[in-house]
Amino acid sequence: MALSQPTASGASHTQTNVSSQSTEPTHPPLPPPQLFDILPALHEILARIDHRSTDPITGSPSLTESLSSGSIGAAYNNLQPLDPKDLPTAILPLKTMMRKGLREVEKLPDMERSVQEQEEEIRELEEKIRKQGLTMRGLGERAREMQGRMGG
Secondary structure: OEEOOOOOOOOOOOEEOOOOOOOOOOOOOOOOHHHHOOHHHHHHHHHHEOOOOEOOOOOOEOHHHHHHOOHHHHOOOOOOOEOHHHHHHHOHHHHHHHHHHHHHHHHOOOOOOOHHHHHHHHHHHHHHHHHHHHHHHHHHHHHHHHHHHHOO
């Protein structure tokens, strides 16, 4: 609740009720971040693909074998190898998670708007803020003038 300054006589007080409700439109809640965390699952699937132990062309150890001895591959040593022919079945949960994430993103407000439209709105809002600042400074100056006239 905001109170106005008393008049010179001090006899009158005006009270203004300020609504506690915001005039901003309500937006749907954001989807959980875990919904978009597909990289660990993708990395695990890729690490499980059963590559041959040597490169058939060069006869040298494969990249996966080299990595598995290092720190990156060590985290996936205990996983069951995945035959490449089983890959389509293995990625189904990942594809489902990606589709669900896409549906959630499409539900967000203004997803159909272009970057140019959003930048134009930002410029308009910045101009509105600038004008409101000028208005507030003008009101502040008038209030100081009134206080000076009233001897306050």
